[in-house]
Amino acid sequence: MDNRDGLSRRTMLHLSAVAAGSVILANCSPQQTGGTDSGDKSEGPVSDALKGSKTEPMPIPAKFSESPELATLVKSGELPPVEERLPDKPYVIPHNWVKPGKYGGVISTVTGDSESGTHAEFMYGHSLLRWLNDGQDIAPGLVESWESNADATEWTLHFRSGVKWSDGEPWTTADIMFWWEDMVLNEDHPEVPPDEAKSGTGTLMKMTAPDDLTISMSFDAPAPLTADRLAMWVKRGNGPGWMEPKHYMKQFHPKYTKGVPKDWATEKGEFDKKRVWARNPDCPVLTGWKCGSYAEGKKVVYERNPYYWCVTPDGAQLPYLDKLVFNVVENPEVQKLQATEGKINFLYAGFTSIFLSDISTLKQTEDQTKLRVNLWDAGDGSGSLVFFNQDYREPKMRELIRNAKFRQALSHAYNREDVQKAVYFNTGELTTGTMSPKGIEFHVNDEGKQVYKSWRDSYLEYDPELAKKILDEIGVVDKDGDGKREMPDGTKLRVHLDYHADSAPEHVQKNELLARDWQAIGIDAKLNPVAPDGYGDQWRFGKLMTNTNWETGDGPNCLVYPQWMVPIESSRWAPLQGEFYNVRGTPAEKQEKDVDPYERTPPRMEPEPGGPIERLWKLYDQSKIEPDEMKRHQLVWEMVKIHITDGPWLLGVCANTPYIVLVHDDMKNVPTKENLALGGFAAPWIHPTPAVYDPETWYWENPDQHVEGGAA
Structure with a gap:
């Protein structure tokens, strides 16, 4: 997260x-x-x-x-x-x-x-592999060694012999297969497959355990990021489980124990309560x-x-x-x-x-x-962010939000130095808003370094006069003489800076300074605290205009957790289009075609044909099945270029603060x-x-x- x-x-x-x-x-x-x-x-x-x-x-x-x-x-x-x-x-x-x-x-x-x-x-004790050197290297963990075939469709994991749970019981691959077969693949349990369980085409892998110390994973298409994803998160913590102590947990599972209540897999059931080792002293750990x-x-x-x-x-x-x-x-x-x-x-x-x-x-x-x-x-791409909802429900405002010139103007009107000074004490580096400056793709060679610099500086310059000029060019002008700019058709324009009502002052103060800057160029910008309950649903239904209380934290490379780079889910800058990405290739893609996108279940809409999001998807889909690391880096650079020409979608402040x-x-x-x-x-x-x-x-x-x- x-x-x-x-x-x-x-x-x-x-x-x-x-x-x-x-x-x-x-x-x-x-x-x-x-x-x-x-x-x-x-x-x-x-x-x-x-x-x-x-x-x-x-x-x-x-x-x-x-x-x-x-x-x-x-x-x-x-x-x-x-x-x-x-x-x-x-x-x-x-x-x-x-x-x-x-x-x-x-x-x-x-x-x-x-x-x-x-x-x-x-x-880090439950992790199969481990990141070293701030994510530059992947090292063994519970897995002592691993290998894949040339096209990364077959992966084999060799685990350490003699590992024991905290109660002294032996750890074996049966503990992984219990998680996989009796939780992930069990329709009665809410556990979902993690990213590393899917191929580049999104198809679920086939996993087997040839013996107590070996796991084999077979994919229908290349899955080149498998090792990265086995190292990321804390397994059995903030990340996917990947294992459970079968000898302990099977007593709460109806497959293994008679008389387990029917609600075993719900919030009221004992199964998920008992598996939370961070709160249950009886649950064995590694x-x-x-x-x-x-x-x-x-x-x-x-x-x-x-x-x-x-x-x-x-x-x-x-x-x-x-x-x-x-x-x-x-x-x-x-x-x-x-x-x-x-x-x-x-x-x-x-x-x-x-x-x-x-x-x-x-x-x-x-x-x-x-x-x-x-x-x-x-190591983050920016501290407190602003990003507009590209799928905002109101049509005229949505059209304006999707106009790259509008966002570019607002970026040039943003005095980031003031925020860096007031909130971040002059630390970090000023940025338009990017993925992490420490990303591997941006250090692999001189071209990568230049790609990052171009993205970072693309709309960074504080130039209110340039901002006004761009707004004038797209017809966002003050038509009635009240000092506030209207939409091109003359209707009132108001930008809501939406944020959780209990947000940290870091975000609130940044919003106050940002509203000041946008008001100075004639944009009626207002702070809008929103009750945290239901905030996420309002966002994915297109009811909120902006999100102003997140930061870009991402992984050691841009593809291991690409949600900021590419809309592929509903919590970031294009929620309905991101949700549509998730249903591609499933029966849901062709369902509810005649239903308003905001009334579909889940809310979703297709991107503009040939538009920036569709182009990002195509590049991302290529990257997921590209086994050559350098070619994946180059695909990321192409995605960055779209962020430069058609962005910014992320309005950052400064990156890599302490x-x-x-x-x-x-x-x-x-x-x-x-x-x-x-x-x-x-x-x-x-x-x-x-x-x-x-x-x-x-x-x-x-x-x-x-x-x-x-x-x-």
């Missing part, structure tokens, strides 16, 4: 704080993250290790060590020895910044929601920590998994930390107090309401709290921006942060001083 509302602060950012905030941010470079403004020389989280992660397979350690608490259980006979709990070939952490650590201690932090999947974003206790709306505690299948290069079974404690704090001001009063000992701001405007306050309390401000790159990480002086192995291959890639959910940096390797220099604690 791309909405970063959870990150953004909820206290109004005052313009008077901008100058001070900019100075503070300047002092938060990687080299100075561990220090303070007063000259403190504490090393903090900064490491002198090499940048990035090794991509070659790491050697298996000759011997293994374990937590003292687990060693005690082994000695008493309650646990088997560590060698028997680990797989034959454990995953060896390849990060260059990781050093040998110490066992013990607790991370105590805050989060805004006990029901969300944010806790799982700390744990992650470094397992749920120890769950108090809804208060606290969630995760305890060490004695069977975790990952180790350090010197053979230490991970995790080092005994527990993760998430204190649920919905109030943004209380979250900030927890940090400034030292009631927590770590914080990843992406899951809170702490934002860049809070850095000054956080820096002022560093000496007392020992929480140092660390910054990771977001994410705050508060790291205690005593905590080690937390990477700094300088340790990371690209400085971080924190914004996209599909590149799960901080899981990709393996928090299981983090440790306390003095673990006895960081035991059970934190505010409840």
